[in-house]
Every structure is written in structure tokens, then in C-alpha cells.
Amino acid sequence: MVHLHVEKTIAAPADKVFAWLADPANLKTAPLIVTAEWARDSPPPGLGAIRTGFAIGLWFREEIIAFDPPHSYTYLIVGSVPAFDHEGGTLTFTHEGDGTHVDWVSTYTHPIRGGGKAMETLSAKLLPWNFSAVLDACAKALEP
Known part of the structure; x- marks a missing residue:
């Protein structure tokens, strides 16, 4: 099992940081992500929304399974190549001084069919x- 935890304090209000990070188009700022967007069959952004994307060596489809702006949201990879057994990823936004502290946690395994x-x-x-x-x-993008 892999447990990832990345964090950063960003000098911007939580509502702006939340909105920026919840927008799948901004996932393309990751070095390996080629495309990311709301799925065509997705409900509006928020609970139940579906994000899709392609990265170098990866296709993914994620569902937003918890959505509490500007405090947190949780996504679950519901389809991918290679396969993930994803327990979920959560971004938590906490007011800290003049900014927002972001905690990003994701836990998963790759089954044998996904490379183990x-x-x-x-x-x-x-x-x-x-x-x-x-x-x-x-x-x-957000800091002064």
C-alpha cells in the first residue's frame, strides 16, 4: 500500500486555493499530466462530478466523493490504466496566517494487473x- 502526503502553505485565501485546486484544468501543471478536464457525462463541479485525464503512461477517471468548499474535497479513482485500487485522495485547506495550508493525502495499491x-x-x-x-x-498563480 502506498500512502502519499504532500503539503504546502499558499499565501492566498482558502476559497481561491480550493477553487484553483478543484478545477481539473489546473492538474495540467503537473509535469506528467497531458490533459485533465471534467468528463462530458459529469454532473456540475462538486459532489459526484467526474474528472478525467491523461498523463504520460496513465489514463484516469476520478469521482468527487466529498465536497466541502473551502475546507476539503475527496476524490476516488474509479477507472484507470494502469489499474489503481484507490482508497481515496483528500485535499484539506486550513487557514494559516495570511494564507492557506493544503494537505494532500492519497492512498492506493496497484493490483497485479496494474503492475503490482x-x-x-x-x-x-x-x-x-x-x-x-x-x-x-x-x-x-494566486500569491501576490
């Missing part, structure tokens, strides 16, 4: 790097 332990070793190195890049891009 070898894929876990690779993704455990690549995903935190990409999560951090998204948080850095958010700070760059």
Missing part, C-alpha cells in the same frame, strides 16, 4: 513530485 509492487515503487516516486508541482503552480 513494481508499479507502486514507480508511482510512489512520481506522484508526490507531480502533486508538489500542482501545489507550486497554485502558489505561483
Whole structure:
């Protein structure tokens, strides 16, 4: 099982940080993400919304399973290649000084059909790097 935890304090209000990070278009700031968007069959952004994307070596479909702006949201990978057994990813937004502290946690395994332990070793190195890049891009976009 892989448990990822990335965090950053961003000098911007929680509502703006939440909105920026909840928009799948901004996932494209990750080095490996090529496309990310709301799925065509998705309900409006919020609870139940579906995000899809392509990354180098990965296709994913995620459902927003908890949505509490501007405090937190949780997503679940419901389809992917390679396969993920995803327990969920949660972004939590906490007021800190003049900014917002973001905690991003995700827990998953790769079943044998998705590359098993070898894929876990690779993704455990690549995903935190990409999560951090998204948080850095958010700070760059929103900080004065």
C-alpha cells in the first residue's frame, strides 16, 4: 500500500486555493499530466462530478466523493490504466496566517494487473513530485 502526503502553505485565501485546486484544468501543471478536464457525462463541479485525464503512461477517471468548499474535497479513482485500487485522495485547506495550508493525502495499491509492487515503487516516486508541482503552480498563480 502506498500512502502519499504532500503539503504546502499558499499565501492566498482558502476559497481561491480550493477553487484553483478543484478545477481539473489546473492538474495540467503537473509535469506528467497531458490533459485533465471534467468528463462530458459529469454532473456540475462538486459532489459526484467526474474528472478525467491523461498523463504520460496513465489514463484516469476520478469521482468527487466529498465536497466541502473551502475546507476539503475527496476524490476516488474509479477507472484507470494502469489499474489503481484507490482508497481515496483528500485535499484539506486550513487557514494559516495570511494564507492557506493544503494537505494532500492519497492512498492506493496497484493490483497485479496494474503492475503490482513494481508499479507502486514507480508511482510512489512520481506522484508526490507531480502533486508538489500542482501545489507550486497554485502558489505561483494566486500569491501576490
